[in-house]
Amino acid sequence: MQEVANSTADSKDNFASQVMGQLKQDILTGYFKPGEKLRMARLKERYQVGISPLREALSQLLIEQLVIVENQRGFRVHPISKEEMLDIYETRAYIEALCINLAIERGDDEWEAGILAAAHKMRKFSTLLEKEPHEWERRHQAFHSAIAEGCQSPTLLHVRRSLYEKASRYRNLWLKKNMLDSQIFDANQKEHDSLIDALLNHDAGKARELIREHLLSPSRTLLTTEGFE
Amino acid sequence: MQEVANSTADSKDNFASQVMGQLKQDILTGYFKPGEKLRMARLKERYQVGISPLREALSQLLIEQLVIVENQRGFRVHPISKEEMLDIYETRAYIEALCINLAIERGDDEWEAGILAAAHKMRKFSTLLEKEPHEWERRHQAFHSAIAEGCQSPTLLHVRRSLYEKASRYRNLWLKKNMLDSQIFDANQKEHDSLIDALLNHDAGKARELIREHLLSPSRTLLTTEGFE
DNA sequence: AATTACAATAATGTCGACATTTTACTCTTT
């Protein structure tokens, strides 16, 4: 069992927080498979901490529904299902549309500038998509976050982030197979451009429609992929 | 320091889960005040468990943002603020409106029947409002849940529940002062009746408007109450 | 008298150990 580099560790946080982040990544990226049993001995070895911080980290992921617990039978990675995926993506589309609606109402010049800046950083990286998919994913997410943050509601953005993380499990399982499909990717880029246009024109109805399509198309593609049920 | 009765303890769950529920109640009801320090010795005494389950329970509430943690300085109850309250209520109004919108689209006869049943149980209890406010609160919540559950989306309902719990902290601080204001209460009852009408008529626009008013009026009243800032 | 340095107290974060429960395996019986 290989250990994991502790590069992103925040030395100000306690072990539990650090392990929580690493464990979350390992689940989201698929290192730990859906439904897989999380044995303490193995986790101890991987993250190099004792049982107490591990249980704390797992408890936190429990609330986010990334792991499940059966009494006296330890923890497992939350299983995936077609139904849950559709439900998450659907809900996420509604929440994202809500964020955008409010952002168009409330957003100021700084908001618009932030969107264009994030879009630029994303486009600049599009040629490196295949080389560093992780960084591209980060910039893609930053772009959409820049849009949503215009709603200026911490509570709503917290909900949004939680749904994003849950969805990324499914997306990561999908990306591995469809990462190199440049046709899908180009369509994606065009959708981004249309979305920016709608936002700058304060066309809320159009923006809602675009973001819904943008978010839901991956879930439809994912449905046709093998490995479910 | 008094101990707390362990009546609702699910013997199937581990200590951490049980303590989590009790601690959540104690925070929501205001037994532990906003910003108050949660010393381990005191919690140990109150819930009669060791440190490990306590830390697990606190870790779970951490994600739900009901407690905060400062490294090496223990846990505190999440502080309250006027801004956060308004943000939570506002977000909650949007989410609830979304649930209702979907419920009207998707709801069937069973959904309508469930609403009427819950409304009946709530009305039957209205005379006991002052005697058993806790049970009335439960039925009121059950009524609104019956409506929202028509959206048939576990993910969206999970979000809704989380926001409801955060809001109830503020509501509980408020209820103690306004519980006996029968004028407000009567208006509340009328709002429920209008809402049911709109739902059964599948009038989504009207229902959205009503639920928004129903949810936001407490937060406006709460704003005029002392004890903030 | 106020401020800083220092010491004592208290509280937190982590680990290993123990008891309990679950799981796996073997041996017996039909």
Add this chain to the structure above:
DNA sequence: AAAGAGTAAAATGTCGACATTATTGTAATT
């Protein structure tokens, strides 16, 4: 050979103890 009981092994859940860090109180110095 298959099924079931009994036993051995492994994993979990909880607790107390220890080291580290923060807080409080006191004394000394300017």
